[in-house]
Amino acid sequence: MPAEIRLFPCLSDNFGYLIHDPASKATASIDAPEAAPIIKALQHEGWTLTDILITHHHADHVGAVAELKAKYDCRVVAPHDKAVAIADADERVREGDIVQIGTIAARVLETPGHTLEHVSYILDADHALFCADTLFSVGCGRVFEGTYPMMWDSLKKLRALPDATKVYCGHEYTQSNVKFALSVERDNEALEARAVQAARLRAQHLPTVPTTIGEEKQTNVFLRADVPSVAAALGLTGRSAAEVFGELRERKNKA
Known part of the structure; x- marks a missing residue:
């Protein structure tokens, strides 16, 4: 049976x-940003929380783990600690591990860069990717602990997934990401269409995710x-993709 996926806002x-x-x-x-919305969503569906799958150690992704674990006695799955220890974890995972949610298999992808231990979870049977703060809709996470080549490699790993894969990311950043992307790719018609779509959805207070690979x-x-035209737009023709990515991320940081 296919997985049932519910999406809802947490924190800001x-x-x-x-x-x-x-x-x-x-x-x-997936993660535990805030207890109250998660509990409300569970109660609305009549579901009981059995597992928390952590992607990385940032507070806005693990802040409610202890409260939810105490309430539901659920299993907490987390990546292996790198820069920062992740509390309350019952099981540690790395690249290629499979986490079972009942009969549903979630495959672990190591996607470091935003943090050193960051992982993503993919439900291959449902073509659903939960990538937290590595890949956003029309964007990517800041590189806090890794390097630009490391983050670029993580993005390439996700980009290589099938096109139909649905992307469930960690934050609602699409409109600001579109604005930045259009400053680089002014003639990208698909991007212009995404801008219109995002504006329409947000005007209706609807999420702009999932998107697809x-x-x-x-x-x-x-x-x-x-893509050569992206490098050219930055004045970096002939430079490596990792260097181009680094320049893009630096510019977004200042945008």
Whole structure:
């Protein structure tokens, strides 16, 4: 049976996600930004939290882990500690590990750069990627602990997934990301269409995710650092894709 996925806002601009297995009734939360919205979503669906799958150690992704674990006695799965220890973890995972949510298999991808231990989870059978702060809709996360080549490698790993893969990211940043991307790729018609779509959705207080890997390949300038026209727009013709990516991220940091 396919996974049931629920998306809802947490904190100021985080997304909360629940993954439910109808066969076993197991339910996992991707990260734990804020307890109250997660509990409300569980109660609305009549689900019980069995698992929390942590992507990285930042407070806006783990802040509610202790409260939820105390309430539901759920399993907490986390990446192996690198720069910062992650509290309350029952199980540690790395590249290629499979986390079972009842009968649903979540495959672990190591996607460092934003933080050193950052992982993403992909439900291959459901073509659903939960990538937190590595890949955003039309953007990517800041590189706090890794290097630009490291983050570029992580983005290439996600870009290589099938085009139909749905992208569930950690934050609602699409409109600001589109504005920046258009400053680099002014003639990208697919990007212009995303700008219109994002404005319409946000005007209705609707989320701009999920997007898809196929859409991101056309519109996300950070995934397009190896496209010659992007390098040319930055005055970096002939430079490596990792260097182009680094310049893009530096400019976005200051935008």
